[in-house]
Amino acid sequence: MPKGIVAEDEALLRDELLSLLGRAWPDLEIVATCEDGGTALEAIEAHKPDVAFLDIRMPGLTGLEVAAATASASPGTQVVFVTAYNQYAIDAFDRGAVDYLLKPIAPDRLAATVQRVQARIASGMKDGGELAAILDQLRARLPATSKAPPLVWITASAGKETRLILVDDIAYFQADNKYTVVMTKDGEALVRTPIRELLDALDPNVFKQIHRSTIVNMKAISSIARDESGRGTLRLRNRPETLPVSLTFMPLFKNM
Numbered sequence: 001m002p003k004g005i006v007a008e009d010e011a012l013l014r015d016e017l018l019s020l021l022g023r024a025w026p027d028l029e030i031v032a033t034c035e036d037g038g039t040a041l042e043a044i045e046a047h048k049p050d051v052a053f054l055d056i057r058m059p060g061l062t063g064l065e066v067a068a069a070t071a072s073a074s075p076g077t078q079v080v081f082v083t084a085y086n087q088y089a090i091d092a093f094d095r096g097a098v099d100y101l102l103k104p105i106a107p108d109r110l111a112a113t114v115q116r117v118q119a120r121i122a123s124g125m126k127d128g129g130e131l132a133a134i135l136d137q138l139r140a141r142l143p144a145t146s147k148a149p150p151l152v153w154i155t156a157s158a159g160k161e162t163r164l165i166l167v168d169d170i171a172y173f174q175a176d177n178k179y180t181v182v183m184t185k186d187g188e189a190l191v192r193t194p195i196r197e198l199l200d201a202l203d204p205n206v207f208k209q210i211h212r213s214t215i216v217n218m219k220a221i222s223s224i225a226r227d228e229s230g231r232g233t234l235r236l237r238n239r240p241e242t243l244p245v246s247l248t249f250m251p252l253f254k255n256m
Contacts (some may be wrong), residue, residue, distance in 0.1 A: 003049040005032040007040035008082060009058045020105055025114045036196050037061025038209040044074050045248040050121050051078045060199035060209045064135050069251035071131055078117050098134060150203035156182045156189035163189050171220040171239050173198055175213035185238035208252060210245045224253055
């Protein structure tokens with residue numbers, strides 16, 4: 001039985017896609033549904049699905065970043081992008097290595113996509129290096145997002161005090177039970193905002209998820225080391241501790 005994951009941060013759209021897939025591809029086993037890019041990448045690493053349906057715009061890692069990492073994490077996974085941006089999508093997918101679905105998803109379009117993906121799975125087809133070229137083209141054409149500007153300040157609790165912390169001064173965020181630890185060179189503070197919500201509010205070019213529970217400020221990194229298993233360890237400029245990078249997220253650091 002073929003396996004698939006669906007990554008879409010909007011619950012209604014995710015449920016709609018799952019319902020449509022149930023009719024268009026009834027023997028596809030959905031092994032994970034994800035609300036953000038980091039969770040999607042971890043699911044791909046864990047399950048090695050035959051196909052991944054990736055929303056291009058997601059909190060944290062975008063669908064493009066997940067797809068780029070998937071080439072290493074699960075080379076046999078076929079990628080289908082889900083997008084609202086018809087004006088740039090069609091040309092980029094002419095190469096045929098991946099497919100796309102335009103929101104709102106039309107059942108006949110999904111049926112055609114399923115047939116193409118099934119054919120690629122049956123033939124054992126991989127992207128053959130074309131995925132990287134498609135991703136470059138998509139990044140260049142990706143429309144500017146209309147979301148609110150990224151956070152500049154954050155209010156956090158430190159003991160009995162409430163501190164106003166400049167986001168640029170934060171080395172990393174780390175989930176801790178009901179709280180999220182905010183770590184700066186001067187010590188830690190706590191916020192109640194979950195990691196997933198922070199990913200959506202922070203500048204994605206500066207803050208990257210490196211573990212299910214950790215977001216790091218890329219400007220705070222001094223070096224990265226890799227062990228024999230491929231996992232990484234980050235050293236920080238103004239903090240003595242090191243941060244582990246899960247194997248799933250290591251492809252994001254391949255140029256460092």
